[in-house]
Amino acid sequence: MAFPLITSVTEDEIDLNTLLEAITLDSTGAAAIFTGMVRGKTSREHPHETVYLEYEAYRPMAEAKMKQVAEEIRARWPTVEGIAIVQRIGRLYPRTPTVLIACTAAHRDTGVFEAARYGIDRLKEIVPIWKKEVGPQGEAWVEGDYRPKPGE
């Protein structure tokens, strides 16, 4: 039986309840959900304020790489059943959820927490999505520092 998998780059609001329902099975009793939202005030390292973030994606490649992240999760944590990976793009204001990674499994001690953590970390390395930060002082594209290997 194939387990449910949702991968999506969307301009629409991230609907947590619908996504969770889609990856919940009779056999699942635990879900680890990570969601990241736009932070209006940053206090760590370089304190600053954010007016909004503008996300852009190379959509077909982003969705293909999200599927790859899901396959990597399944290879590492075979106990994970359902997986949802969703990135919202466009102009997003503080407090707005921008990304969601959710994994379901039979029990909570099966690695679901680690699987969701791996999913968000990996998304930030290989899924081609970028953001421009706009603040009171102007705007700047944010750049990652990971360089994927050919075919990765």
Next chain:
Amino acid sequence: MNRTKILFFATLRHQAGVRSTEMDLPEGTTVHQLKQLLIERFPGLDWQVMDHCLASVNQEYCDDETPIPTGAEVAFFPPVSGGSPTIL
């Protein structure tokens, strides 16, 4: 000739000044050779930019030596920064 679609994203889109273009490339053209052609065509692009960016051929990460197959889609973009906010 080999009709190739080229896409630019984020800072590369700003520097090239376009989202996409098409070029006829000789068979066997590598990503490195395409970078040279793009630098000649777009004044906003230079080797510093093109050496720093990431590239994909048909939606797979590649390196400078990768040959571009017929009818390929090639994209240039900065290291990715999706997900949720990071520390700037």
